[in-house]
Amino acid sequence: MAELLEREGSGYVDSAYGKNVYAPVDRELSVPVAAGAGSVPKDLNGIFVQATPNPAYVPGPGHSWFDGDGMVQSVEIIDGKAHYRNRWVQTKGLMEDREAGRATYVGSLAKMKAGKRHKNTANTDLVWHAGRLLALWWEGGEPYELLLPTLDTVGTYDYGATLDIGMTSHCKVDPKTGELFFIAWGTRAPYLTVGVASDDGRITRKVPIDLPGPRIQHDLGLSDQSIAVFDFPLGIDVEREGSALGFKMVEQPSRIGLVSRDPSD
Ligand SMILES: [Fe+2]
Structure with missing residues (x-):
């Protein structure tokens, strides 16, 4: 080598x-x-x-x-x-x-x-x-x-064939419930999805997030009640000819969204 x-x-x-x-x-x-x-x-x-x-x-x-x-x-x-x-x-x-x-x-x-x-x-x-x-x-x-x-x-x-959207790094595990919270993102709608996996190895929930376009995503937040997701102006230039990961600044303020951990909310 x-x-x-x-x-x-x-x-x-x-x-x-x-x-x-x-x-x-x-x-x-x-x-x-x-x-x-x-x-x-x-x-x-x-x-x-x-x-x-x-x-x-x-x-x-x-x-x-x-x-x-x-x-x-x-x-x-x-x-x-x-x-x-x-x-x-x-x-x-x-x-x-x-x-x-x-x-x-x-x-x-x-x-x-x-x-x-x-x-x-x-x-x-x-x-x-x-x-x-x-x-x-x-x-x-x-x-x-x-x-x-x-x-x-x-x-x-693949969580017993229940994970079909992939999983981005920096997931969060709730030590009380054993659940894992993760995101998946891409260049096609839905541009961001929040997922939940149970501690017995199944995906139990997928929540598409309504973003106006693709965003480079790297993390999420977690509290007892909510999952925090981000819509920051670091976009992706899907038409890109050049290099540099296709970063594109989007003219919009940063937004933070909260998804309830209770699916019935
Ligand atoms: Fe990182």
Whole structure:
């Protein structure tokens, strides 16, 4: 993998995203970790897992740090001992790249028609829900289920064939009810949908939100009574010829909407 990343003439290793703290990790490890100082408390047990973008191959044109393949890293602590692991999420897009031996997608900053785009990299965040660890992508799509503690990828998880709109990163789980609240967005109406999943692994509710056009969405809010959704002026230029994710500022004030958590309201 290392020689692919350093492929002569790619320019990637000298690019802003190819060096220093942004340089990709080129191998998967499973190694014990020694405490830097002192010792790990014997009664501290568990696993910390984080998602990161980490290109497996020299990226295609228009690459940004949003576009790296999802890599999860963990530190597991058991009985005073710490263990580090990292694994790429085995997404469908990464499998296509592996098959080809190179990056087959273009990045989010590539010009339109520059090539295959919108790889669900599952690189943005992780959520524990319905007894599963799920890796999510900021644009949405199918979550990927990962095993603990190995971080092996099971595959996509569709909530027992009830999730048909995808799921954007930064979902919220209500610790009291075990429900997961999420959004899905896109360039066609409805431009935004709020979804609810039960802790036994079913989508129980989908609420289309009446937005005047497509908006780039990244989060939602949650209280005991309401789900907060956003209509901010960061639009999407669906006719775009250029690059830069097709951002388009929309001439409108920012709006925040509240959806009642009680479906009968
Ligand atoms: Fe984010």
